[in-house]
Amino acid sequence: MSLRITLGSITLAVLLLNTGCSILPESNPATLYRLPSAATLSEHTAATFPVRLGIATPGAGHLLNSNRIVVYPEGNVVNVYEGVRWHEDAPEMLQARLISDLQQRQLFTGVSSDRLPHDVLLLSELRHFQSEYDTSPPSVHLQLDVQLLTTQQRKPLAASSFVIRTRAESTEIPDVVNAFGNASDMLAEQLSAWLVAQSSDLRSAD
Secondary structure, eight states: OHHHHHHHHHHHHHHHHHHTOOSSOOOOOOEEEOOOOOOOOOOOSSOSEEEEEEEOOOEEOTTTSSSEEEEEOSTTOOEEEEEEEESSOHHHHHHHHHHHHHHHHTOEEEEEETTSOOSEEEEEEEEEEEEEOSSSSOEEEEEEEEEEEETTTOOEEEEEEEEEEEEOSSSSHHHHHHHHHHHHHHHHHHHHHHHHHTHHHHHHTO
16 A cells, blocks of 8 residues: 555656646745935035945844835734835845945045945944835835944944834835835935034044
8 A cells, every 4th residue: 555655646746747737836926126216416525524434234123134025004013015025135225225325425535334444333223114004105114223333442422313204105016115215315314414413523533
């Protein structure tokens, strides 16, 4: 009896291979989105601060530390949009946006990730990066807690928390993605202004 079952299983496997059939469900590929391009900023003639700024990848919880697009559909329910994802994990994507924005502003001698040489370091924690159906269309909620410190002494210079909310034009995914882009631009603008306000500490960090 055992031999018959074994031979039957082998025969079934061969038939499935020959016919191209699969007993596993097929998954549709997800549509990948990137943050909409930020507006080009006017260039400065000289760096405001003669130091190199390193921006570390934001820390994040399990759900946000991925390329899933998170949504709060109602109440305390947490979900992700089906069939769509970011083109890279959200913390890395936001890090790249902040680096690009601050490079354009030319406030520092150089701006890069923390993998390159730097004089001051921006650490952060991504607390919120989701759309919320508080009403329809949904709003995007972004919160980033930041800390600025010197690279050599690891001396804290300043800390702050940025909370951004902006509403999508509709419930369609492209409009929601655009709202995430707007929120990221607003964050970059507020972060830049905050860094300028730390001028005395940044100059002494040279």
